[in-house]
Amino acid sequence: MWVKSNVKNNVSGKLKIKSVIPEFVSSAGFQFFLHEKFQISLGMFYNRLLTDISGYSSPDAFRLSTQPGHVKSMMEGSNKVSASSMGIKVSFRYLLHFREFPH
Numbered sequence: 001m002w003v004k005s006n007v008k009n010n011v012s013g014k015l016k017i018k019s020v021i022p023e024f025v026s027s028a029g030f031q032f033f034l035h036e037k038f039q040i041s042l043g044m045f046y047n048r049l050l051t052d053i054s055g056y057s058s059p060d061a062f063r064l065s066t067q068p069g070h071v072k073s074m075m076e077g078s079n080k081v082s083a084s085s086m087g088i089k090v091s092f093r094y095l096l097h098f099r100e101f102p103h
Contacts, residue, residue, distance in 0.1 A: 015073060016055030024048045029089065039093040048084040 029043020054075050062077030075081055 013073075015075065017053055018051070018055050021053050022050040024050055027089075037095045037097065039095065041089070041091040041093070043089040044087070045089060046084070046086045049082045052080050052082065054078065054081040 025045070025047050027043055027045040029041055031039060031041045033039050056073075056076045056078075058079040059077060063072070064074070064077065065071050
């Protein structure tokens with residue numbers, strides 16, 4: 001089956017995603033005080049969803065398009081849809097010191 005180009009498609013419906021998704025989060029890092037009021041933080045993180053995020057039931061057979069001008073969501077035909085991320089975090093903080101007011 002060939003996919004045609006320059007064909008107008010209408011978008012309708014709403015993507016079905018589960019409302020509660022458990023997630024594993026891990027992070028580590030260091031904080032350095034460069035001055036009494038200035039702090040820098042360096043760290044790494046990793047996140048991973050623990051379950052399928054799709055609200056669709058897994059189909060036995062799936063067709064991306066069943067009629068001209070209509071394309072279904074790729075997630076509708078997928079199973080075990082998940083996500084993960086990893087990255088580096090850098091932050092800078094300037095700490096404000098206020099005088100304590102008498103009670």
